[in-house]
Amino acid sequence: MLSSAKHKINHSAFSVSSSSSSLPHSYSQAKNMTQVTMEEVWKDINLASLHQHRQLNIDHEPVLSNQNPNNSIFKDFLKKPLNQEPQPLPPSSSSSTLHRSLPPPPPETVLSLNPHSINTHFDESARFGCFGMKRGGQESDESRGDRRHKRMIKNRESAARSRARKQAYTNELELAISHLQKENARLKRQEEQLKMAEATQHQTKRKLQRSWTTPF
Amino acid sequence: MSVNNRDPLVVGGVIGDVLERFTRSIDLRVTYGQREVTNGLDIRPSQIINKPRVEIGGEDLRNFYTLVMVDPDVPSPSNPHLREYLHWLVTDIPATTGTNFGNEIVSYESPRPTSGIHRLVLVLFRQLGRQTVYEPGWRPQFNTREFAALYNLSLPVAAVYFNCQRDNGCGGRRT
Numbered sequence: 001m002l003s004s005a006k007h008k009i010n011h012s013a014f015s016v017s018s019s020s021s022s023l024p025h026s027y028s029q030a031k032n033m034t035q036v037t038m039e040e041v042w043k044d045i046n047l048a049s050l051h052q053h054r055q056l057n058i059d060h061e062p063v064l065s066n067q068n069p070n071n072s073i074f075k076d077f078l079k080k081p082l083n084q085e086p087q088p089l090p091p092s093s094s095s096s097t098l099h100r101s102l103p104p105p106p107p108e109t110v111l112s113l114n115p116h117s118i119n120t121h122f123d124e125s126a127r128f129g130c131f132g133m134k135r136g137g138q139e140s141d142e143s144r145g146d147r148r149h150k151r152m153i154k155n156r157e158s159a160a161r162s163r164a165r166k167q168a169y170t171n172e173l174e175l176a177i178s179h180l181q182k183e184n185a186r187l188k189r190q191e192e193q194l195k196m197a198e199a200t201q202h203q204t205k206r207k208l209q210r211s212w213t214t215p216f
Numbered sequence: 217m218s219v220n221n222r223d224p225l226v227v228g229g230v231i232g233d234v235l236e237r238f239t240r241s242i243d244l245r246v247t248y249g250q251r252e253v254t255n256g257l258d259i260r261p262s263q264i265i266n267k268p269r270v271e272i273g274g275e276d277l278r279n280f281y282t283l284v285m286v287d288p289d290v291p292s293p294s295n296p297h298l299r300e301y302l303h304w305l306v307t308d309i310p311a312t313t314g315t316n317f318g319n320e321i322v323s324y325e326s327p328r329p330t331s332g333i334h335r336l337v338l339v340l341f342r343q344l345g346r347q348t349v350y351e352p353g354w355r356p357q358f359n360t361r362e363f364a365a366l367y368n369l370s371l372p373v374a375a376v377y378f379n380c381q382r383d384n385g386c387g388g389r390r391t
Contacts, residue, residue, distance in 0.1 A: 154294055161229075161293055165333065165379060168228035169256030175224070176254065 224255035230377050233288045234300060234337050234360050242281070242311070243273030244340050244374035253338075257378040264336075264380065267304065267315070267324035272340060272374070274311025280343040281309045282369060283318070284360055285336065292331035302358040303327060303336070307349045321351045327380050331388075337377040341369035 219238060225231045246253040248268045253259070272281055285304035289296050303325050309318035327336055341364055349367055352358055364370065 158294060161333075164227055164229060165256065168224040171222050171227055172224040172255040 225375060225377065228256055228335060228377060230288075230335065230337050230375065234286065235339060235372055235375060236361070238371040238373070238375075240374055242340060242342070242373040244338070244376055245271040246338055246376055253376055253378050255377055259378050259380055260383050261326065261328050261380060262383050265326045270315040270338070272309060272311065272314065277310045277312060279311045280307070280346055281311065281373070282307045282341045282343055282349065282367070283309060283315060284339045284341070284363065285324075286339075286358055286360055287327055287329070287334050287336050289329070289332065289334040290356065293333060298356040300358045300360060302352060302355040305349070305351065307343065308346055321349055322355070325355065329380055329382055333379050333381040335377050336380050337375060339372045340374040342373050344368055
């Protein structure tokens with residue numbers, strides 16, 4: 001029973017995204033934090049109505065509860081993956097949108113049942129995803145695109161700043177070069193003049209000339 | 217020499233973000249240790265822990281100048297909502313001397329940017345005469361333009377800026 005439940009979860013997780021293993025982990029981790037509340041809710045949830053629910057993420061719940069009406073087995077099932085799971089989502093800024101779709105569903109589910117469980121180990125992107133994804137598929141697409149768009153704009157601004165920085169430094173160097181070249185030329189001319197002046201002075205010194213004669 | 221469009225101060229955005237266009241008329245030499253600051257230079261926080269040596273030009277010792285040092289990119293260049301951060305304020309600097317001869321109204325606080333690459337701008341203003349300048353009260357959200365207007369400092373006579381980012385790493389992803 002337990003294994004089949006797990007298999008079902010993995011199966012549905014696989015349909016969401018490629019990295020199937022992390023879904024039950026993160027989901028279970030989030031679950032663990034709200035175990036007390038969840039159990040209460042489980043008792044009240046009408047499983048049949050949930051089955052008809054089209055949202056993929058919420059599909060996991062009926063699967064679980066169908067197989068494990070007994071809470072203790074459910075707990076055991078949850079404890080097992082928790083040992084291996086330090087952090088469900090590596091903080092990678094370059095993750096594809098497909099990957100992004102993965103972490104948000106679990107917190108979203110938790111969100112709908114218990115709003116206090118947002119504080120998880122998920123990184124900023126997952127947390128950010130929570131806000132725009134309370135309903136499900138359609139809004140998540142929009143907010144995902146929105147986020148991507150914002151990111152793109154920020155990246156563009158950063159790139160522009162970087163280019164400006166580079167250009168400013170280059171201009172400064174060019175100005176410095178031109179200044180130094182002028183000064184160099186000026187100093188060289190000065191040196192030449194001094195040399196010439198010294199040379200003519202030297203020449204005149206060679207010939208001893210009477211410049212002044214006494215009257216007697 | 218007036219500031220043209222290729223001037224590093226313009227390209228780097230200092231003119232615009234912090235200052236209006238102006239014409240340089242006084243020499244300004246800022247030196248951290250052995251390193252003289254030229255526009256756009258990259259300097260790490262570990263190299264600017266102590267205040268720099270600042271020497272100004274001019275000719276008449278009866279003219280007094282004010283030096284302002286600000287960071288317009290706080291807390292980060294992509295989100296500078298605390299623009300500008302006042303790092304240093306020295307007034308009554310006589311021409312041909314340096315900040316050692318002036319009145320340090322706001323003591324030098326060494327920059328320690330946490331996120332992104334910050335610009336640090338040093339601006340020199342000519343005072344109308346020896347005047348009392350009151351310290352702003354807090355360092356963030358300083359406005360150089362308003363400050364200059366408040367104390368009748370008119371346009372700057374010199375300015376230089378450099379870049380600074382944290383010593384190790386990039387500070388993590390911005391939130």
